[in-house]
Amino acid sequence: MSATETPFQPLAAAVLTASDTRTAENDTSGDLLVESLQGAGHRLVDRALVADDIYRLRAQVSQWIADPEVQVVLMTGGTGFSHRDSTPEAILPLLDKEIDGFGELFRHVSWQEIGTSTVQSRALAGLSNGTLIVCLPGSTGACRTGWELISSQLDSRYRPCNFVGTLMRAQEQRRALP
Template identity: 45%
Template structure:
């Protein structure tokens, strides 16, 4: 790591507050029907964030609908208790996968390297199926938004190898 990166990371915020938004029509319907939060990937995200010493201050499950996704993200963006938003699910290529279509127009800047490196690492682990991921990250209104696939393996990879090691550093630059 370069001296500049080390310096920037040392100047980055130490306390981060996350929003976790799971995009899944089936999980949303189950929540509406039974009132039970059945979201293993979202639970794994929360666990990894807390294990890193950060907080989760906003959590939702939404259906795969662009307007609902955008409305929920806007609520998180307006919250003073949210620094970083993690969108889980809806990043594939099926017609119902609309997370990227909902989020991309909202971003001030895209962090292209996130998706590129995510797919590179995924390729090393799962092979050519990594092509199907449209993982995305960017900045919006002084906050950072990550869109990751909903599989438990993708959650672990993205949080452990990319998001948590760089979240504070990215947020620092976003707010300069």
């Protein structure tokens, strides 16, 4: 292998659906994220469906970001403007660094698909305790768009840069803690 070739490194991910109405039987957005992760060669370590409640969402994500086995959390749902949409309010206080470009790019690409309705999307991403958290809208189409945007950043072979090195180093540091 030459110095420029980088092997694929599978990441360990969790998928969270924020919803008051979805069930395990009809969570097509969560299903799409699981299938996309696994299809790309990553490992699903946990999956949950939690009511759209700030504190329940924050508790579930906090559990995962404290777990040295979880490197990525993909969330779907709760990013709109209804009175129950609370994903950004739940997740933003947990972030050490927000990845501003993700939300901006998501809305730009979504504009091509849904027009000005994209202004209602509060999709976001960031790093918390070395764990990548990506918050997507609840529609299956929006999750497909989000996956298309983030999947290359979860691939160690993608150049000029990706998140894998950062996530691997953070996982090693968390595992070394007593």
